[in-house]
Amino acid sequence: MGKLIYAANVSLDGYLEDEDGSFDWSVPDDEVHAFWNEHERHIGTSLYGRRMYETMRVWEDDDWLTDEPAVAREYARIWRDADKVVYSTTLETVSTARTRIERRFEPEAVRRLKETAAADLSVGGATLGAEAFRHGLVDECVLLLCPVVVGGGKPALPRGMRLDLELLDQRRFGNGVISTRHAVRSVD
Numbered sequence: 001m002g003k004l005i006y007a008a009n010v011s012l013d014g015y016l017e018d019e020d021g022s023f024d025w026s027v028p029d030d031e032v033h034a035f036w037n038e039h040e041r042h043i044g045t046s047l048y049g050r051r052m053y054e055t056m057r058v059w060e061d062d063d064w065l066t067d068e069p070a071v072a073r074e075y076a077r078i079w080r081d082a083d084k085v086v087y088s089t090t091l092e093t094v095s096t097a098r099t100r101i102e103r104r105f106e107p108e109a110v111r112r113l114k115e116t117a118a119a120d121l122s123v124g125g126a127t128l129g130a131e132a133f134r135h136g137l138v139d140e141c142v143l144l145l146c147p148v149v150v151g152g153g154k155p156a157l158p159r160g161m162r163l164d165l166e167l168l169d170q171r172r173f174g175n176g177v178i179s180t181r182h183a184v185r186s187v188d
Contacts, residue, residue: 002117003139004047004110006129007039010143010156016126018150025148029175032144033071039142040078044119047110047132050088052125053099060096087128107135130158138184141165147176162188 008016009026017023028036048056058064059079065072084099091101102109105128114121114137123132132138141163143156157163165182172178 002044002114002120004114004121004123004132004137005043005140005142006123006132006138007142008124008126008129008144008156010145011148011150011153012145013149013151014156015150015153016156018153021153025150026144026146028144028177029173030069030071031173032175032177033069033075035144035171035173035179037071037075037078040075040082040122042120043082043122044117045083045085045113045121046079047085047087047121047123047128049125049128050086050091052128053084053086053088053091053094056124057094057096105131107131107137110135110137126154126156129156133158133163133184134161140168141180141182141184143180143182145178145180164188 009023009028010016011018011025018025046056056079059076062076065076080097082098084094084096086094086099086101087103087105088101089103094101110132123129123138129138164185166185167180168183169181170179
């Protein structure tokens, strides 16, 4: 059985993006990128909303990676090896391998996917992540806290609900980023 893990880069005030939709403040250096590579290496299936998928699909193309550091090229290989499920009512086709579209997020289908998975699953994006939290599907939460306050934008965690968490691991990176990994104990 696989765990469903919500993972994100987050500002210190709790946002994935600032009010303009920018997340340039969370671009990882090589050390943080290596952390994400190791994290993603254990993911067999990634669940995305349309916007997150459109952001992530850049990893399918090698053209721009030629002059990128080895850690970025490695991430592309890891990302391509995972299955991807995109939840969208508007996306007609996908442009990446190992990817399928689901028109609706169905909690029971995700539960079955977790039960039959040989590896962990990830859920990416604030809206889809919030749905997974609300249905009690998220087992762990991995947040990389970036040393920036953006003052508003898209919240990383769902509003209007309580999550009881247990700290499993933490790490400080040279650039000031701090990773935290929590088990989700209960959702109210």
